[in-house]
Amino acid sequence: MPAWTLAVVPVAIGFLWLLFRTKQSHKKQQSTLSSEYFKGLNYLLNDEQGKALDVFVKLVESNWDTIDTHFTLGKIYRKNGEMDKAIKIHQGLIARPSLPEHYRSKILLELGYDYLGAGWFDRAEGLFKEVLIQDEKSKEARHNLILIYQQEKDWFKAIDIAVDLFSENQAVVGPMIAHYYCELADISRTKGDISQLENHARKALHYDASCVRATILLADQMKDSGEDRKAIKIYEDIEKQDAESMILVIDSLLGCYENLSSQDKLYEYLVALQDRHENLFLQNVIASVLERSEGKQSAIDYLSDKIKHQPSLAGLQKLVSYKARGIDADEVFDDLIAAISVMQKDSMGYRCQKCGFNTNTHYWLCPSCNHWGSVKPSVIESEQ
Ligand SMILES: [Zn+2]
Structure with missing residues (x-):
């Protein structure tokens, strides 16, 4: 036919x-x-x-x-x-x-x-x-x-x-406009135009107060100009916008605290954050901080205790990697670590909250459904 x-x-x-x-x-x-x-x-x-x-x-x-x-x-x-x-x-x-x-x-x-x-x-x-x-x-x-x-x-x-549609449908149009301003802020950042970067990022927040991307742009800018204390304050504000997105900035946040040599404060902050949001799985980050400030044994004690209450592949992997050092069964443990590592790779990533698209890369614009800001670090089911 x-x-x-x-x-x-x-x-x-x-x-x-x-x-x-x-x-x-x-x-x-x-x-x-x-x-x-x-x-x-x-x-x-x-x-x-x-x-x-x-x-x-x-x-x-x-x-x-x-x-x-x-x-x-x-x-x-x-x-x-x-x-x-x-x-x-x-x-x-x-x-x-x-x-x-x-x-x-x-x-x-x-x-x-x-x-x-x-x-x-x-x-x-x-x-x-x-x-x-x-x-x-x-x-x-x-x-x-x-x-x-x-x-x-x-x-x-x-x-x-889009601005003309804003008043009629703020919930949908606001985040779109915010991301357009973030795109502009990103361009300004590349050009090294800091005042325009800040200008655009603030406009983004004006149209969508919970625009995580704009906050990250502002915080990164502070960090890059050596204002670690101010940067920390802004990074930590992301918790109010969207707690799950804290994962996106945890490394930058660690960097700021390290620059200020305030490991104790960092530890306190992370423990409190983890208590408020169990699904963030911050055990490994906390263990690493403990290891640097108090030594390996503290990290092992902390993780052993945490794994009992909130088991996770990532936590288990880190614990085994600590314990494996210095004992005879090194080889066995290495295999175990490798196996867990593979399993963990499968379950780590980002997921679009609108269409369910899974990815290993973080996108601001979902490549599957074209929705802005819907791809978020995903909570790993198999770890619970
Ligand atoms: Zn999507």
């Missing part, structure tokens, strides 16, 4: 439904419409799409209520990747002098989708902008413009459009 017939079946079903509807509402016109519909349908089935389109264009001119036929046909072509045909349909409609004004935005939107599908972002952008001129409240046009600017990494333009 040729591929086009697959496309024609749903079109045919759509037409029959439209016919039925037409029959219900316009009994007088029904017989002419029906015969014209069947004529067009027949052309379609014979793969004579040009002729079919001519029939449908005439139909729509005599009765604009039949415009749904065009939209259905356009969508099917688009779905099948036949953008040229979809574009032809929608351009044909726009060119009709008798086109009622209220259909204009809808057709422009459809044409915009055709261009998006064909990868012609510039043209799609132009059309969605035109829709906004006709109907400044069109969320669909705004949403698509945002997607285009996001794709093109034109963060300023994305912000411009």
Whole structure:
């Protein structure tokens, strides 16, 4: 069966439904419409799409209520990747002098989708902008413009459009705008423009007070300029925004405390943090801190006690690695450590809270569902 017939079946079903509807509402016109519909349908089935389109264009001119036929046909072509045909349909409609004004935005939107599908972002952008001129409240046009600017990494333009949607849906749009500002802050960081970095990061927090990424940008900046005390304060604030994200900054935080040589304070802080959030699995970090400040035996005692109450592969691995040193069964222990290490690799990582996408790399924009800020360090089920 040729591929086009697959496309024609749903079109045919759509037409029959439209016919039925037409029959219900316009009994007088029904017989002419029906015969014209069947004529067009027949052309379609014979793969004579040009002729079919001519029939449908005439139909729509005599009765604009039949415009749904065009939209259905356009969508099917688009779905099948036949953008040229979809574009032809929608351009044909726009060119009709008798086109009622209220259909204009809808057709422009459809044409915009055709261009998006064909990868012609510039043209799609132009059309969605035109829709906004006709109907400044069109969320669909705004949403698509945002997607285009996001794709093109034109963060300023994305912000411009998204800001207008902010008041209506702060919970969804706020985090998006925040991430656009974080992208800008990131660029400023690369350029070494610290004041702009801070400026953008603060704007991000203005639109989304719980934007962890913005806080990390500000804290990293403090750390890089040697302001360890201030950096610690900012890193530790992340707990209020999203406790699980503390894992993302734990190494940087350790670095700051080390620069200040305040291992005791670090130990106290980590123990308190672990008590507040058991799912953070900080035992190994705490054990390493203890090892450096009080020696290996303290680390072993701490871990042995913790493993009993909250067993984890990572904790077990570290404990074995401590105990394995200096005893005869070194080789056995090494194998054991290696095995646990492999098991642990399987269970460590990041998970998208929106779509469940699992990854070993941390992303701010989920590569699977395109959601900002939803990929988080995942709690490892098998460890509990
Ligand atoms: Zn996702």
